[in-house]
Amino acid sequence: MGTIDVERLRSAVKSTIDNANQDLRKGINQALHEHPETAYEEEFAHTTITKFLEDRGFNVKRSTYGLATSFEAETGSSGRLVVICAEYDALPQIGHACGHNLIATSSIATFLGAAAALKQSGASGRLRLLGTPAEEGGGGKAKLIDAGAFNDASAAIMAHPMPKNQLSNESNGWSGLAAMKMIASHKFHTEFRGKTAHAANEPWNGVNALDAAVAAYSSIGLLRQQIKPDERIHAVIEVGGTVPNVIPDYTRMNWNVRSPTIAGADKLLSRVKANIEAAATATGCELNYITAPTYSNMIANKSLCNTYVSEMSAIGEKVLLWREKPVTASTDMGNVSQVVPSFHGAFGIPTAPDVALHNPRFAAAASTDEAHEVCLQCAKGMAMLVMQVLLDDELASNARGDFEHDKDW
Known part of the structure; x- marks a missing residue:
């Protein structure tokens, strides 16, 4: 990143996210977990998140792109644009059994950390935190694509929780996965x-x-x-x-x-x-x-994934780059990956050995202090990934090249 002091940016990201820890824990993570809402009905989440951002001085647009429960917060001016996707819908009857309360928390923390680092850098660049309702079957991101929410973006990013035992064992110690490819x-x-x-x-x-x-x-x-x-x-x-x-x-x-x-x-x-x-x-x-909207397969971007692995390593986290076989699940982030270079990682949260996604016991695991801390670690890596895309011309060019020419990776 040229003359940019990377360590200074990492310090700004870390201190900003650490200082917001408890506010994120109570005001976002727990609040959303205790008020699960299904596709396109996320009124509590919409109000809670937008007020949280407004209280911190961000300019927030509510009910954006023709969707009542979508929102948009932006900071920065001119330069490249990175879109950070926040999910917050839940499943019928079993609540946040996919951990979208953690996704919202990690994405908001990423936005806060990257915004602070961008301001400190004095460089050009734009951040957009985009509220993406109805991932669980409603195809919210497909509708947001059609409405222009990702136009001109150099990258779109987010990460998803999964049971840590599906990633890690005593011999490998993986805490996350960079290329979470889906079908x-x-x-x-x-x-x-x-x-x-x-x-x-x-x-x-x-x-x-x-x-x-x-x-x-x-x-x-x-x-x-x-x-x-x-x-x-x-x-x-x-x-x-x-x-x-x-x-x-x-x-x-x-x-x-x-x-x-x-x-x-x-x-x-x-x-x-x-x-x-x-x-x-x-x-x-x-x-x-x-x-309903069709969910495309998720295309993992090699350059973005490699950068995330490197940034997580810098804060002491060991993240697996990719798996040969995709996860046999689907996400509307796959649709985004078809139109813009995209990162969809995974972070492992502690669960019992027999617990999987879309299970009430995973919903319970998604509310723990341990899961919250893991999602904030992921946010620190994603915030630095955002900064790298905004400030490093070579990375932005490579990510675009991967998107255009290396979609089978």
């Missing part, structure tokens, strides 16, 4: 419409929408035998009828179809739809699809 996912609902009738007195006059849902679910269960090991198909019946002596005239199912790439997901989706449509035909039901 593509098609998300949609199906509605089957039939005809109601008394199930005992005149069943022949009914068209059973529950039979269509069951037939679709069962045939997809057989299809799973013929799909690739890194592909996934999931479905639940959200509406299945009311009482057993009334033939259901309406059912609704929720589906995820995943494959490592969009091309693979498209092919698998066509096979899934063939089974769904066969079920509708066999039962005589009408079929309707309700589609």
Whole structure:
């Protein structure tokens, strides 16, 4: 970074995040964990985070880009732009079982640390903390992309918690992962419409929408035998009828179809739809699809990941650069990685050995002091990654080159 004093910047990042520790713990982390909200309903989180930032002197725009629970805070002028993504939605019934309270905390801490370092440097550069609602199925970032939230960005960054035991053991000591690659996912609902009738007195006059849902679910269960090991198909019946002596005239199912790439997901989706449509035909039901934004596979940027590993090493953290096989889960950050150089890392939080994401016990782990401290360590590394992108012309150029020419890494 030329004549820029890197150690001075690291010191500014560390002191700023350390000084904000308790405010972040109580005002963001715990507050969001105690008030879980699902996709596009994150009113408490939106109000809490925007007020937290306003109280610290930042200019904040609320309900941005046409989304009621999105927000934007910016600092700096001219120069390159880095977007820091904050997630804060929760899962139905099991709350922050994906740890989005920690994601919000780490992203806000990153913004605070990088803003302080940028001010101290006196250099040009722009930071944008972007509130990205509805990661859990609603595709908030896909809508934000369409609305222009990532236009002109040199990089977009965030990190996700995961159980530390999935990363680390006594021999390797990894505390995090830089390249958290994920797979593509098609998300949609199906509605089957039939005809109601008394199930005992005149069943022949009914068209059973529950039979269509069951037939679709069962045939997809057989299809799973013929799909690739890194592909996934999931479905639940959200509406299945009311009482057993009334033939259901309406059912609704929720589906995820995943494959490592969009091309693979498209092919698998066509096979899934063939089974769904066969079920509708066999039962005589009408079929309707309700589609949601597709989640693209996550493209890891080599230059950004290498820089993050180096910065985490500078503060004593041992971070794994990458894994050959992607995580068989999906994120709308994958959509962002298709349009701008992106970093989506992972930090490991302490859990029991048998605890995984999307589990109530992971939600409990995401509220601990230990998890909070880990997410702030990650924030220190991400804040310095931000500063490197803003101030180091070579890194910014290399990250763009990776994005344009090395997407298979």
